[in-house]
Amino acid sequence: MDLVEAGAVRPGRPVRLVLAVACGAVAAVVAWVLASGGAGQGRLTADVHAALPRSGVEHPVTAVLLNFRAFDTMLELAVLLVVAIATGAAGGIGHPGVRRANLCPAPSSPLLDSLVHDLVPFALLVGAYLLWVGAHAPGGAFQAGSVIAAAGVLAHFSPRLRPRVPDRWPTRAVLALGTAAFACAALAALAWTGVYLGYPPAQAGWWILAIESGATVSVAAALYVTFRAVMPADRLGHGED
Amino acid sequence: MRGASRIDEADATGMLSLIDILLAGALVMVALLTLGVRDLFAAAVLFISNGLLLALAWARLGAPDVAMAEAAIGAGITGALVLAALRRMQTFGERADGTGTAGTEREGDRDGPC
Numbered sequence: 001m002d003l004v005e006a007g008a009v010r011p012g013r014p015v016r017l018v019l020a021v022a023c024g025a026v027a028a029v030v031a032w033v034l035a036s037g038g039a040g041q042g043r044l045t046a047d048v049h050a051a052l053p054r055s056g057v058e059h060p061v062t063a064v065l066l067n068f069r070a071f072d073t074m075l076e077l078a079v080l081l082v083v084a085i086a087t088g089a090a091g092g093i094g095h096p097g098v099r100r101a102n103l104c105p106a107p108s109s110p111l112l113d114s115l116v117h118d119l120v121p122f123a124l125l126v127g128a129y130l131l132w133v134g135a136h137a138p139g140g141a142f143q144a145g146s147v148i149a150a151a152g153v154l155a156h157f158s159p160r161l162r163p164r165v166p167d168r169w170p171t172r173a174v175l176a177l178g179t180a181a182f183a184c185a186a187l188a189a190l191a192w193t194g195v196y197l198g199y200p201p202a203q204a205g206w207w208i209l210a211i212e213s214g215a216t217v218s219v220a221a222a223l224y225v226t227f228r229a230v231m232p233a234d235r236l237g238h239g240e241d
Numbered sequence: 242m243r244g245a246s247r248i249d250e251a252d253a254t255g256m257l258s259l260i261d262i263l264l265a266g267a268l269v270m271v272a273l274l275t276l277g278v279r280d281l282f283a284a285a286v287l288f289i290s291n292g293l294l295l296a297l298a299w300a301r302l303g304a305p306d307v308a309m310a311e312a313a314i315g316a317g318i319t320g321a322l323v324l325a326a327l328r329r330m331q332t333f334g335e336r337a338d339g340t341g342t343a344g345t346e347r348e349g350d351r352d353g354p355c
Contacts, residue, residue, distance in 0.1 A: 061306045138305035138306045138308075140306065142310055142314065143306070143309045143310055146310070146313035146314045146318055150313060150317045150318060150321075153318070153321045223314075223318050226322065227318065227321055227322055227325060230322055230325040230326050231328065232328055232329045
């Protein structure tokens with residue numbers, strides 16, 4: 001019921017005015033920073049390109065995300081993990097009535113079934129390709145994971161092909177895999193080279209691929225589990241969440 | 242990155258193509274519509290459209306990585322989450338309203354779940 005109230009009540013005019021002014025101010029500051037030359041963009045770009053040969057990958061964005069600023073990326077994965085845990089807990093424990101209260105059975109259309117049947121394997125392939133191609137072209141764990149999660153969301157609407165989510169512990173392990181792989185790699189690198197998250201340059205590409213593989217699985221699982229927790233189950237869903 | 246070099250050339254000539262202007266205008270328009278429209282289902286659809294336009298804008302800016310993430314996460318998964326939340330709100334709403342008049346009003350809505 002809280003949700004209904006939050007949705008039905010629009011914020012009053014003063015609140016909206018304050019929000020509009022705040023958003024406008026942020027936009028003005030951003031525009032001013034960009035117009036006044038930014039914060040040393042040219043120097044940072046040159047630094048990244050100079051260090052690229054030692055990063056283990058050829059794509060500068062992946063090099064920054066998985067090597068030069070790997071700590072930030074690890075925290076991003078942790079944020080996704082927290083989101084999945086929070087929504088999972090909220091969807092799994094509270095409001096047991098919602099599931100039964102739902103109104104229409106899942107529509108079982110042959111069109112949707114065949115679309116899901118044909119599209120999901122292709123989406124999985126695209127996800128795997130994005131993960132692999134991230135080393136030397138645009139792509140990477142987040143893009144790959146979200147494409148795979150989107151395949152899961154699509155399959156969710158086809159009762160016959162709906163993904164089965166295993167019991168709690170396997171699900172938790174998969175959700176934590178990316179963050180855990182990252183943290184283990186960070187500590188292993190600390191033991192190996194003496195630098196936290198400082199992979200040995202010769203094998204850095206393999207370290208990055210290993211971390212990204214774990215991250216892809218976790219991103220896909222976190223996004224799909226979050227969706228599943230928010231989406232009210234229908235009658236044909238047989239109650240698993 | 243091929244995209245980046247193309248944009249560098251565009252910057253060098255100081256050209257802002259018609260597509261870029263239309264894209265920027267459409268982004269602002271759709272964003273305002275998303276905030277202004279009263280029908281929550283329409284707002285969700287406009288939000289997804291805005292995400293797709295934003296992905297195009299990132300691609301035009303020579304940031305294909307961000308464009309892909311925006312299209313997949315910003316438009317795709319977030320859109321699915323918003324629609325799922327909307328569906329859940331309607332479910333809650335019907336529970337809150339019981340089977341009374343408000344509930345039947347909702348049934349008539351074109352964004353009703355059935």
